[in-house]
Amino acid sequence: MESIVETLLNPSVIFGLFVGVFISLLFYYILSTDTKAVEKISKKKLPAKNVKQNQSQQKQKSKDSHWIPLKKHSTHPSHVASFKGHTGEVLHADFSTNGKYLATCSDDDPGSTSAEDSGGSISSSSDSNKENILSKSNKLGPNLSRRQKKNRKPVQKNGKENFSSNTFNLKKPVTVPCGIGLTESQLYALLNDFTLLPEQLFTNGYPDLNEANNKVRVLRQCFPSPLKVFHNRKKCDSYTDSDQNSNSSDSCEDNELTKLSLGSSHDLKQVNAIERNCVRCKTGFFITNDEYLTKERCYYHWGKLLHYSFTCCKKSPGSIGCTTAKLHVWNGTVAGINEPLEGFVKTKSSKKEKKQKVYALDCEMCYTVKGLELCKVTILSFNGSIVYDHFVKPENEVVDYNTRYSGVTESDVNSLTSKTFSKVQSDILKLVTKDTILIGHGLDNDLRVLKLLHSKIVDTALIFPHERGYPFRYSLKHLMWTNLQKKIQTSDSGHSPYEDALSCLELIFFKIRKQHESQYYNFLKNNSYYV
Structure with missing residues (x-):
């Protein structure tokens, strides 16, 4: 211990420590002065005009916080489309003052007809478009149409722009995937390429009427022998x-x-x-x-x-x-052909003129002695709004509600608002006619528990086939993640039929855009209103 103290008190050691501290402080001072000098030189080199422009651009960006760049924040490409009067992609959409039309903000200047007229690039046209919309003087561009001027005029409160609460912010998912730009009749026309042929219904497990004996039958494909749980x-x-x-x-x-x-x-x-x-x-x-x-x-x-x-x-x-x-x-x-099946009804032709309706359907089921039976049904319109949503009382005593997946409990089925199966079946026959297109995932199971014979079917399980072929199928959760990068069915309380039906609509909309892009854009250019 004494030797260590003597070493530390040695004059040469103390001098060396002093020199080291002095050199480190000197280096620190030199580096700090160099950085300050560089900053002063860079500020002197920048013209005053450029500095003012940068400051104004930063202020403008803070005011335009609602403006979301397309490549950074947007929903899936199937939700971003072109509208009438715009050749670029839509960045922002807002209802007009009367609530009837949809005013849009796209990459290009809507008053221009070419890239040269709009500034020669997407970024310049986007900047000019924002300046027209958000200028403090409220003077809109001379090339805008009368309707665009009316719809784009912002409402000011205390010097700040106040936009409608109905604004579609592309940072958040669009809740109505098929309602923007396409009417129901146009969507119906595009879906004809995806409907199953009559001869494909039976082979894919859908209920079918055997014309030979006028009885309903279902074909269930055989899988390899499953592994048994040890007992x-x-x-x-x-x-x-x-x-x-x-x-x-x-x-x-x-x-x-x-x-x-x-x-x-x-x-x-x-x-x-x-x-x-x-x-x-x-x-x-x-x-x-x-x-x-x-x-x-x-x-x-x-x-x-x-x-x-x-x-x-x-x-x-x-x-x-x-x-x-x-x-x-x-x-x-x-496994094999199940025949005859009782209690099935067939959709009928509309008594009035032919209606081109499109619905998304999803059912939840529970187990009885007869097998799977209907306990909840949800039907959505083509734009995602709920048309029919009811709990159903099964015809036989329930053995297992399968709540882990169905989300249905005994109290739901026995509630005052639940309907009998026969009532639900008659209600659906009033909604769904022979010409109605039904969209869903694995609709063969839904139609079987609904005891419904229908031929206009669009099944996402078949449109997005499994790599190993039928009867293997990808789950809806897998398809939503691989195609749209969206997570569904994450709740521990069971699946939501509304979420599943809406997901099917989004997948169909994505498929249409991908396969019929040119025809899809022609529809959008000719129809700028929101249905």
Whole structure:
């Protein structure tokens, strides 16, 4: 310790430390003076006019905070289009003073007919367009039409521009994807190229009328044999009706399942037992036309199998299911041709003149002894507004509401506003005629639970086919992310039929724009009003 103190008190060491500190302070002073000198020189080199212009541009940008550059902030390209009077892409849209027309702000000067007239570039034309709109003197450009002058005139409050609350800000997603620029009849004409042919309906799983015997049939394609969830069966108390309202899963300890003993195969024939395979755990169980014979709990994995593990619990195939349900369930159809199907109705031709209507449809379903049944239906118009939205009381007793995906609970189905299935079916027949185009994802399932025969179908699951071919299908969530970079179905409380139907409209609008771009732009140039 004494040697260290003597070393620090050595005059040579103290002198070296002093010199080092002095040199570092000197370097710091020199660098700071150099940066200040460079800043002064740069300011002297800039002309006064340019400095004033930069300052005015910064002030203008702060005032024009509502103006959003197209390449930085915008929704998907399917929502950005051209309007009448503009040759460039639309950056901003606002309702006119009377609320009937749609005034727009695009990349080009709307009064110009070429790039040279508008300043020779997109950026210059955009700047001139903004100066015309937001000038303090409110003097609009001489090349604007009378309607454009009227619609573009801003309202000033305390020297600041105040725009309408109905302004379409492209930074936020447009809530009406198909209502800008296209009328319903124009969209109907473009959708004819995407509707399924009559001979394609049956092969793609849609309900079809067999003309030979005048009965409804459905074809269900066969998938490869699925992996079964491991079951350790052991006799114990069978599932009883009193357990249906119980949330506990301790009727069989150690994840053991029970099965109702029916005796020999002769006994099964006497009660008209039908064997079905559970769509969750792939286990066989017995039912009749109106009741369950096999009453045992179902243990299953609700997640998907990816990279040899389930997404719900990361367990490998063959493991005991991580989720339990009261009973096994099935979807109402078996592999192959299902015939005959009862209770189906066919859409009729309109009694009046032919109506070219376009609707987006999505249904939520629950499990009964008959399989999947309708518990909610949502129908949207071509511009995304809700036309029909109701909960439905299933015809048979509900076994599982499938709330994880449907979002429907027992209280929803039994509410005062819910309708019976027959009432919903008659309501839809009034809305949907033979010539109506229905848009949806996997509409074969929706039409089957609606018990509806219809031929004008646009199915996003088929328009965006799976790379492995039919019957494999991409999910709607996957299609929205890969094509439009939008996340849907993120709620833990189940899917929203409104969100799913609206997503189908957005995908169709994107497909039309991509495949019929020239025809689409011709529609937009000839129709500048908002329907």
